[in-house]
Amino acid sequence: MILVGLILLVLALLGAPLFAVIAASALWGYYRADIDLSAVAIEFFSVGTMPFLLAIPLFTFAGFVLSESGAPRRLVRITRALLGWMPGGLAIVSLAACAFFTAFTGASGVTIIALGAILYPALTQAGYPERFNLGLVTSAGSLGLLFAPSLPLILYGVVAQQPIDELFRAGVLPGLLMLIMLSGWSLWVNRRERQPLSEFSWREVAGALRESAWEIPLPVVVLGGIYSGLIGVSEAAAVTALYVVFVEVLVLREIPLRELPRIMRESMLLVGGILVILGVSLASTNIMIDAGVPQKLLAVVEQFVSGPLTFLLLLLVFLLILGAILDIFSALVLVVPLILPVAAQYDIHPVHLGIVFLAAMQLGYLTPPVGLNLFIASYRFEVPIVRVYLATLPFLLILLISVIIITYMPALSLWLLPGT
Amino acid sequence: MTEPPGRLGRRLSERLERIGRGLEDLVLIVLLSAMILLATTQIVLRNAFDFGFIWADEVLKLMVLWVALFGAVAASRADKHISIDVVSRFLSPGLRVASELVVNGFTAAVCALLAWHSGRFVYSAWEFGDRLVGGLPAWWFQIVMPVAFGLMAWRYLLFTGATALRLANRWRYREP
Numbered sequence: 001m002i003l004v005g006l007i008l009l010v011l012a013l014l015g016a017p018l019f020a021v022i023a024a025s026a027l028w029g030y031y032r033a034d035i036d037l038s039a040v041a042i043e044f045f046s047v048g049t050m051p052f053l054l055a056i057p058l059f060t061f062a063g064f065v066l067s068e069s070g071a072p073r074r075l076v077r078i079t080r081a082l083l084g085w086m087p088g089g090l091a092i093v094s095l096a097a098c099a100f101f102t103a104f105t106g107a108s109g110v111t112i113i114a115l116g117a118i119l120y121p122a123l124t125q126a127g128y129p130e131r132f133n134l135g136l137v138t139s140a141g142s143l144g145l146l147f148a149p150s151l152p153l154i155l156y157g158v159v160a161q162q163p164i165d166e167l168f169r170a171g172v173l174p175g176l177l178m179l180i181m182l183s184g185w186s187l188w189v190n191r192r193e194r195q196p197l198s199e200f201s202w203r204e205v206a207g208a209l210r211e212s213a214w215e216i217p218l219p220v221v222v223l224g225g226i227y228s229g230l231i232g233v234s235e236a237a238a239v240t241a242l243y244v245v246f247v248e249v250l251v252l253r254e255i256p257l258r259e260l261p262r263i264m265r266e267s268m269l270l271v272g273g274i275l276v277i278l279g280v281s282l283a284s285t286n287i288m289i290d291a292g293v294p295q296k297l298l299a300v301v302e303q304f305v306s307g308p309l310t311f312l313l314l315l316l317v318f319l320l321i322l323g324a325i326l327d328i329f330s331a332l333v334l335v336v337p338l339i340l341p342v343a344a345q346y347d348i349h350p351v352h353l354g355i356v357f358l359a360a361m362q363l364g365y366l367t368p369p370v371g372l373n374l375f376i377a378s379y380r381f382e383v384p385i386v387r388v389y390l391a392t393l394p395f396l397l398i399l400l401i402s403v404i405i406i407t408y409m410p411a412l413s414l415w416l417l418p419g420t
Numbered sequence: 421m422t423e424p425p426g427r428l429g430r431r432l433s434e435r436l437e438r439i440g441r442g443l444e445d446l447v448l449i450v451l452l453s454a455m456i457l458l459a460t461t462q463i464v465l466r467n468a469f470d471f472g473f474i475w476a477d478e479v480l481k482l483m484v485l486w487v488a489l490f491g492a493v494a495a496s497r498a499d500k501h502i503s504i505d506v507v508s509r510f511l512s513p514g515l516r517v518a519s520e521l522v523v524n525g526f527t528a529a530v531c532a533l534l535a536w537h538s539g540r541f542v543y544s545a546w547e548f549g550d551r552l553v554g555g556l557p558a559w560w561f562q563i564v565m566p567v568a569f570g571l572m573a574w575r576y577l578l579f580t581g582a583t584a585l586r587l588a589n590r591w592r593y594r595e596p
Binding site (some may be wrong): 011012013014015016017018019020023024027037038040041042044045047048049050051053054056057058061231234235237238239241242245261264265268269270271272273274275276277278279280325326327329330369 | 445448449452453455456457459460462463480481482483484485486487488489490491492493494495496498500501502503504506507508519520522523526527530531533534537538540541542544561562565
């Protein structure tokens with residue numbers, strides 16, 4: 001038993017696809033419990049019956065289309081026109097634009113590629129120190145994770161069976177906290193350069209708005225619809241996907257029609273990678289719950305933990321380690337079903353747990369050795385990975401403080417929920 | 421070096437490979453487009469005419485399963501599955517090829533097992549005459565699982581063969 005676990009762990013560390021490792025552990029678990037192995041297939045099939053999953057391929061596709069169009073440049077222009085007058089303006093512009101874009105593209109690493117390529121040189125040109133720029137762009141690449149309609153939030157709703165619109169509301173204040181704290185830090189670091197980027201000009205605002213006229217309805221309809229509860233997540237995703245193709249391919253013609261199949265294939269490759277892990281995880285968590293793993297986990301936790309406060313501390317440490325090793329999607333589908341019942345014992349609200357989980361996992365994008373953003377930034381800006389580590393460190397610390405605040409102030413997550 | 425396969429054989433296998441890729445891509449593109457169109461049509465029908473296809477929601481969910489599995493097949497082809505991959509960077513080139521061999525062989529075996537057992541699941545659904553989406557045979561929708569896992573097993577088997585060849589070549593050239 002332990003031997004099999006160790007072998008699987010070694011295989012995972014050697015770079016075996018995670019879905020294969022998880023599937024192997026599920027198959028092994030069913031075999032040991034004397035259950036017919038086709039039960040794994042039955043569990044996997046429920047990927048085709050779960051609600052809300054439809055939103056994941058549709059939003060991912062829309063995000064890929066947007067990031068290949070001129071939308072990132074237009075987004076930066078608007079944010080610049082609206083926020084550029086503030087001291088340290090461009091840093092704040094970068095953070096806000098990245099958060100917005102990440103939320104819309106579901107935190108798959110495309111933000112750094114799509115927006116970083118515009119913001120990084122712009123920041124350097126505006127006279128910000130290179131190291132600061134590198135850290136800022138790298139850490140901003142996963143900043144919008146807590147805002148609707150980010151994929152991890154949707155996936156948490158699916159896995160934990162929590163209402164997705166409540167999760168979207170719960171993410172607003174914690175997400176803003178992260179944004180404000182990083183903005184504050186950026187202002188403080190560059191306090192000697194209090195030069196605003198530009199004067200506020202109504203003409204520039206109007207020009208930027210006119211340029212983006214086709215894209216502005218999108219966040220209004222999607223975010224307005226989702227946050228008000230008027231349209232469902234899957235419906236919003238369908239409208240977004242269709243509208244984005246209509247605008248970027250047919251109206252603005254920034255993406256040639258013949259490129260569309262490639263974008264479809266690339267985006268579905270990512271979706272397949274995520275959902276196949278979800279499918280095999282359904283099987284593996286099922287067998288673990290059958291084997292009483294959550295109860296055993298609780299028994300272990302009880303030895304160290306006296307109340308909710310210490311539980312949250314333990315949870316946070318665990319999640320930070322987890323986030324450093326596993327990507328957010330795998331961590332979600334594997335771990336959430338196991339810690340959910342344990343957290344319930346300590347009266348942690350499942351929605352709050354989700355926000356804490358995702359906020360902690362967001363740090364995982366930035367923690368060495370395997371943080372995804374670090375690699376993407378190193379690759380994209382052709383900078384040695386160790387330099388990216390060092391440049392990101394202060395931002396990582398600020399985010400860590402914000403995650404601690406989010407963890408210990410449940411009200412921040414729960415305040416906007418109906419009926420609380 | 422091993423004897424290269426006959427020219428005709430290679431041309432044929434390259435052509436088959438190209439056709440296979442084209443088909444995989446086509447399935448993904450058709451599925452995604454159909455999902456977008458069906459989901460938006462449904463919204464229009466519901467809001468404008470207070471009407472909708474009762475089967476649409478169920479079909480859309482099943483299409484997610486299909487897209488997921490064919491996306492996973494495409495990810496296998498590009499060897500772009502989500503993985504941890506921290507250790508391999510620290511291995512010597514020889515050890516790295518050896519570990520790739522183990523990893524690819526393992527993945528091929530797991531996919532083959534998944535294909536086999538989901539095949540059994542589909543077979544029993546066929547045998548018992550399970551129905552989905554208002555009376556259609558369930559196996560029409562479930563057949564995607566053995567097919568996709570089978571294709572993934574085949575892909576990783578090819579990777580395993582290729583890494584084995586690389587390892588054998590390294591070994592041969594090392595000999596004095």
